[in-house]
Amino acid sequence: MIDVRELQKTYGGNLVLDLPELKIPAGQSFGLVGNNGAGKTTFFSLLLDLVEPTQGEITNGGEKIQKNDQWKAHTAAYIDQDFLIGYLTPEEYFELIAQLRQVDLESLQSWLQGFESFFKGEILGRKRYIRDLSKGNQKKVGLIACLIGAPKVVVLDEPFANLDPSSQIQLKDLLKNLSEQTQTTLLISSHDLNHITEVCERIVLLDHGTVQQDLMTTPETLKTLETYFTSISKD
Amino acid sequence: MSLFFRLMWKSFFRAPQWETKLVVRILIGFFGLYMFVSFLFLGVGMYFILEEQFPDQSPMASIQPWLLSYFTTEFLIRYFLQQMPATQLQTYLLMPIKRSKIIRQLLVRSTLSFYNSTPWIIGIPFLVVLSYKEGFQWGFVAWWIGILSVILSINLLNFMVNRSNRHFWIFVGVAALSSGLSYLQIFELDAWVGKAFERLLEHPWEVGIYLLVLALVYQSTYTYLRGQIYLDKGLKKRDYMVQNLDLPFLNRFGKLSIFLRNDIRLIVRNVRTRQVSFMSVMFLFYGLIFGTQEVYLEMPAVLVFGGLFVSGGFLMTFGQNIPAWDSEYYPLLMSQNLSYREYLLSKWWLMVVVTAASAVVAFPYLWLSTQMYAIILAGAVFNMGVGSLLNLYSGVYNQTRMPLNVKAKAFENTKAFSLVQFVFVIPKILVPMGLFYAGYRLISFEAGLAVLAGTGILGFVFREPLLNALAKLFMQQKYKALAAFRKQ
Numbered sequence: 087m088i089d090v091r092e093l094q095k096t097y098g099g100n101l102v103l104d105l106p107e108l109k110i111p112a113g114q115s116f117g118l119v120g121n122n123g124a125g126k127t128t129f130f131s132l133l134l135d136l137v138e139p140t141q142g143e144i145t146n147g148g149e150k151i152q153k154n155d156q157w158k159a160h161t162a163a164y165i166d167q168d169f170l171i172g173y174l175t176p177e178e179y180f181e182l183i184a185q186l187r188q189v190d191l192e193s194l195q196s197w198l199q200g201f202e203s204f205f206k207g208e209i210l211g212r213k214r215y216i217r218d219l220s221k222g223n224q225k226k227v228g229l230i231a232c233l234i235g236a237p238k239v240v241v242l243d244e245p246f247a248n249l250d251p252s253s254q255i256q257l258k259d260l261l262k263n264l265s266e267q268t269q270t271t272l273l274i275s276s277h278d279l280n281h282i283t284e285v286c287e288r289i290v291l292l293d294h295g296t297v298q299q300d301l302m303t304t305p306e307t308l309k310t311l312e313t314y315f316t317s318i319s320k321d
Numbered sequence: 322m323s324l325f326f327r328l329m330w331k332s333f334f335r336a337p338q339w340e341t342k343l344v345v346r347i348l349i350g351f352f353g354l355y356m357f358v359s360f361l362f363l364g365v366g367m368y369f370i371l372e373e374q375f376p377d378q379s380p381m382a383s384i385q386p387w388l389l390s391y392f393t394t395e396f397l398i399r400y401f402l403q404q405m406p407a408t409q410l411q412t413y414l415l416m417p418i419k420r421s422k423i424i425r426q427l428l429v430r431s432t433l434s435f436y437n438s439t440p441w442i443i444g445i446p447f448l449v450v451l452s453y454k455e456g457f458q459w460g461f462v463a464w465w466i467g468i469l470s471v472i473l474s475i476n477l478l479n480f481m482v483n484r485s486n487r488h489f490w491i492f493v494g495v496a497a498l499s500s501g502l503s504y505l506q507i508f509e510l511d512a513w514v515g516k517a518f519e520r521l522l523e524h525p526w527e528v529g530i531y532l533l534v535l536a537l538v539y540q541s542t543y544t545y546l547r548g549q550i551y552l553d554k555g556l557k558k559r560d561y562m563v564q565n566l567d568l569p570f571l572n573r574f575g576k577l578s579i580f581l582r583n584d585i586r587l588i589v590r591n592v593r594t595r596q597v598s599f600m601s602v603m604f605l606f607y608g609l610i611f612g613t614q615e616v617y618l619e620m621p622a623v624l625v626f627g628g629l630f631v632s633g634g635f636l637m638t639f640g641q642n643i644p645a646w647d648s649e650y651y652p653l654l655m656s657q658n659l660s661y662r663e664y665l666l667s668k669w670w671l672m673v674v675v676t677a678a679s680a681v682v683a684f685p686y687l688w689l690s691t692q693m694y695a696i697i698l699a700g701a702v703f704n705m706g707v708g709s710l711l712n713l714y715s716g717v718y719n720q721t722r723m724p725l726n727v728k729a730k731a732f733e734n735t736k737a738f739s740l741v742q743f744v745f746v747i748p749k750i751l752v753p754m755g756l757f758y759a760g761y762r763l764i765s766f767e768a769g770l771a772v773l774a775g776t777g778i779l780g781f782v783f784r785e786p787l788l789n790a791l792a793k794l795f796m797q798q799k800y801k802a803l804a805a806f807r808k809q
Binding site for chain 1: 586587651800
C-alpha cells in the first residue's frame with residue numbers, strides 16, 4: 087500500500103530522516119516508535135505530502151503522492167490539533183469531514199452512534215465548540231473524524247496521548263478491530279511501548295532519522311524495545 | 322533591563338526573514354507617525370474647522386453636543402479592537418507578588434494604551450490654540466480633565482463589558498434608544514451631556530465630580546477583577562453559547578456549500594473575523610470624508626479612492642488574508658481530498674456577495690451626490706470582478722499564522738501585511754483610479770465610470786482561467802504556507 091523509496095529530508099543541512107526503503111503492505115498495522123526528534127512526525131508529514139521531501143518519493147496505493155491527489159480519497163490522518171477546526175461543534179466537524187469524503191449525513195449519524203461509549207456523553211449534543219473541549223475530548227473528535235468514510239489508510243500520531251486510562255483501553259480495542267476486521271492499513275506512532283506493541287503487528291524503531299529495528303510483533307518485542315531504549319539512555 | 326533588551330534584539334534578528342520585517346517595521350513606524358501627525362493636525366486645526374462649520378457659535382460651545390457621539394464611537398471601537406492585557410495574568414499568579422498589586426499594575430498599564438491617546442494628541446493642541454485665540458481660562462483645564470476622566474472610565478469599564486456580550490447589547494440598546502429619542506427631540510441626551518461639560522467652563526470645581534466618578538469606576542473595576550483572578554473564574558476560558566448556523570439555503574450551491582457554510586461560521590464565530598466585519602462596516606462611512614468636501618467633487622479620481630473602500634472594505638480586509646484565515650487547520654485541509662478551485666471559488670463568492678451588499682447598503686450616498694454613488698457602484702463592479710481575484714492573489718503571499726479567537730493588538734493587522742501586500746496597493750487602488758481618470762480626462766465622467774466598471778466585467782469574463790491559475794499557484798505555495806502557518 088505504502089512504498090517509500092530513497093526518502094530523505096534535511097533541514098538546514100541536517101539529515102532528519104533517511105529511509106532507503108520501507109514497504110507497508112495493505113492491511114498491516116504499522117507502529118512507529120522512537121524518542122523525540124527521531125523523525126516520526128516528519129515521516130508522517132511526508133506521507134501526507136505536508137512537507138516536501140529533499141529526495142526520494144512515496145507512493146500510496148500505487149500513486150506517487152506528489153503527482154496527484156487520488157490517494158487523499160482513501161487516506162485519513164490525525165497528527166495534532168491543527169487537524170481540528172476550533173470554531174465548529176463536534177457534530178459540525180464530523181459533518182464537514184463526511185461531506186468532503188462523500189459520506190451521506192444519515193449514515194454518518196447512525197455510524198456515530200457506535201462511538202457513544204468512547205465519547206462518554208461528553209462530545210455529541212453538548213453544544214460546545216471544539217476549541218472549548220478538553221485536550222482529551224479534542225483528541226477523541228480528531229480520531230473518530232479520521233475514521234469517517236472507512237479510509238483504507240489511517241495515520242495517527244500519538245493517538246493515546248492525552249486520553250484517560252479507560253479511553254486508552256477503548257481506543258486500543260477500536261484500533262485492533264479496525265485492522266483485523268476491515269483490513270485498514272494503520273500507521274501509528276506512540277511513546278507508549280505497551281500500547282503500540284499490543285495494537286501493531288509490526289514495529290519500526292527510528293533513531294535520528296534512521297531505522298534501527300524492524301520487527302514483526304512477538305511476545306518478546308516489548309522486552310526488545312525496552313532494552314534498546316534503556317541502552318541508548320545510558321550512552 | 323539589559324537582559325530584556327538582549328532578548329528583544331535576539332528575537333528580532335533571529336526571526337525568519339528579518340530583513341523584510343525590518344522594512345515592514347519601518348513602514349509601520351511611518352504609518353504610526355502619520356497617524357500621530359494627522360491627529361496632531363486635527364487637534365490644532367479643530368478650532369478653525371469648528372469656527373468655519375458653526376460660524377454663529379464659539380468653537381468651544383459648538384463642540385459640546387458632539388461629545389456623547391464621540392464617547393459612544395470610542396466605546397464601540399474599543400469593544401471591537403482594544404485587546405485587554407488580562408490574558409497575561411496567569412504567569413504572575415504563582416510568583417511572590419500580591420494579587421492586589423498585579424491588578425493595580427494591570428489597570429495602570431491599560432491606561433497607557435494607544436486607545437487612550439486622543440485627549441493628549443488631539444485635546445491638548447486644541448486647548449492650546451483655544452487659549453491662544455480666546456485667552457486662557459482654568460475652565461479649559463477642568464473641561465479637559467473631565468473628558469480625560471470619562472475616557473479613562475470607559476477604558477476601565479471595558480474590562481467588565483468585554484467579558485460578556487450581554488453588557489455590550491445593553492449598551493447598544495441604550496445608545497439606540499437615546500439617539501432615537503434625541504432624533505425625535507423628546508429627550509436629547511447628547512445636548513444634556515454637552516451642557517454638563519459646558520458647565521465645567523464656568524464652574525471648574527465641578528470637575529471633582531468627574532474625578533470622583535473615575536475613582537468609583539476604578540474601585541469597582543478593581544473589586545471586580547480581584548474576585549476574578551482565579552483560574553476557575555475570570556481566567557477561565559469563556560464557554561460560548563453555540564450559534565446554530567446550519568444555513569440550509571446554501572445547499573443549492575452544491576459542493577460549494579460545504580466551503581461557504583464553513584466560511585460563514587468562520588466569520589461569525591471568531592473574534593478576529595468579527596473585528597474584520599466591524600472594520601468593513603466602518604469602511605462604509607469612509608466615502609463621507611471625500612464626499613462632503615467641495616474640493617474633491619472637482620477631483621473625481623480622488624472620489625474613486627474613497628468609493629473603492631466603501632464597497633471594498635470587506636473584500637480588502639478579509640480577502641488579503643486568504644488563506645491565512647484557515648491557517649489554524651491548514652494541514653487538515655491540505656490532507657483532505659478537496660479541490661482548490663472550489664475552496665477559492667467559495668471565498669470568491671463570499672467577497673462578491675458582500676461587496677455587492679455593501680454597494681447596495683451605501684445608497685444613502687445618493688443624497689450626498691449622485692456622482693458619488695455612481696462612483697461607488699462602478700467601484701463595486703471593479704472590486705467584484707478584478708479586486709476579488711487580486712485579493713486572492715495577494716493573499717497567497719500573506720503567510721502568517723492567524724490566531725482566530727484572539728483580538729489583534731493595535732496595528733497588529735498591519736503587521737501581518739508583508740512588503741508584497743504593500744506593493745499590491747497599486748493594482749487594487751491606484752490602477753482603478755488611473756483607469757477612471759483616463760476615461761474621465763479623455764472623454765467624460767460617464768466614460769470614466771464605464772472604463773472602471775468595464776474592467777470589472779472583464780474580471781468576471783475571465784474568471785474561470787484566472788481562478789484555475791490561482792488554484793495552481795496555491796498548490797505551488799502549499800509547502801511554504803504549511804510551514805509558515807505552523808504554531809511557532
